[in-house]
Amino acid sequence: MGYQGDGLLCSDIDECLSGLHSCHPKARCNNTLGSYSCRCSRFAACTNSPGSFSCQCTAGYRGDGFTCTDVDECSLAEQCHSNALCINIPGSYNCTCQVGYSGDGVFQSTCVNNQGSFYCLCPSGFILVNKTFCQDIDECKEQNNPCGVNEECKNIDGSFECSCQLGYYRLANNMECVDMDECKTNPCHVNASCLNTIGSHTCTCKRGFSGNGTQCEDIDECSAEGTCHSRALCANFIGGYFCSCQEGFNGNGFACEDVDECALPETKCPSFSKCVNSPGAHVCSCLNGTLADNDTCVPPSSLCEPACHRHGLCHQSPAEYQCVCDHGYVGDGITCSDIDECQMENICPEKETECINIPGSFACACRKGYSLNGTKCLVESHYIFVLYSLNSISELSELNITNQMLQIRPFYGLGDLRRGLYLDIT
Secondary structure, X not given: OOEEXXXXXXXXXXXXXXXXXXXXXXXXXXXXXXXXXXXXXXXXXXXXXXXXXXXXXXXXXXXXXXXXXXXXXXXXXXXXOOOEEEEEEXXXXXXXXXXXXXXXXXXXXXXXXXXXXXXXXXXXXXXXXXXXXXXXXXXXXXXXXXXXXXXXXXXXOOEEEEEEOOOEEEOOXXXXXXXXXXXXXXXXXXXXXXEEEOOEEXXXXXXXXXXXXXXXXXXXXXXXXXXXXXXXXXXXXXXXXXXEEOOOEEEOOOOEEEOOHHHOOOOXXXXXXXXXXXXXXXXXXXXXXXXXXXXXXXXXXXXXXXXXXXXXXXXXXXXXXXXXXXXXXXXXXXXXXXXXXXXXXXXOOOOOEEEEEEOOEEEEEEOOOEEEEOOEEEEOOOEEEEEEOOOOHHHHHHHOOOOOOOOEEEEXXXXXXXXXXXXXXX
């Protein structure tokens, strides 16, 4: 702002010459490097106010403060003595006695002769001092509020004037002073709002800008920490900014949530690997500390700073290199701890099995009293081998196991006349 060019070569914009300023139409525009300033007339006094300023012509001049013209006091009645010459000068006047007269040229008393004496008379607006000198009466001090509403009193020789207070004006000489809407003349900066007030106005920079209202500069919101979400990108522009979530995140830029790529149907990992979600990205873990890449397992990157945990995987995300804990571990990748899957509900659904936690994983093993038969856990069998002869089968009653459920299976020994039974106690 305030300069033009291609970025390699920049030159100052003369806002005063090009008309790109917000000065009062009658104020003097002063160009500066990269900006400009508005000045009152050199015959006016500048008064600062919050967010603005005002100009008021000094004594001996009249106008709105931006344009001040000399008051010809000699055109006003009875400025000098009747036998004096009035000479107007910028901002004032001089009274010089004519040839043949002496004095200061100002009003003098009128001498009235009477029998045996004399006395002096002063014109209206003057008081006789020491019986010989006429001194101007300050009506603004002597009289109680001689002017009307929104007017201010200004003493002049022999009289006084009632001019409108700052921020007021007359539609005609015989009318009262009314509020001046300064906002109609655009006294504020182009990026500020003007609010007219009784007898004055205020300039306030618009949202996204800072300054006093007559000068407003863009606020770089992106330079402030926490403007957008930590996983969002901030783009500043004149008068505002825009937040957008990084790749791999969803949201409005002020709140961003990670996209779980592992839950998306288009995310594919080789059959020998497992998908591990990472903030803004994902990796395919070979479950041995390596990553799947082109149907092979390769070591993780070493570019993460600080280094990842021994169970962490360093990989590249859309934003930077980052760590993520391997499958079966939890943490931020720099610190990882084993997940105890056995604490999860119904992790081993078969009632004949029990969960055994192992680093990075778990196993479902057969409970005590059961043994693995293929993929099923079955009750273990206990057999009692009983030898008997063909003539003593009735001796089974002597085993005293009549309350057990027995499964009797014949057994034949090699070359032996004896016979045997397997008693399966289930």
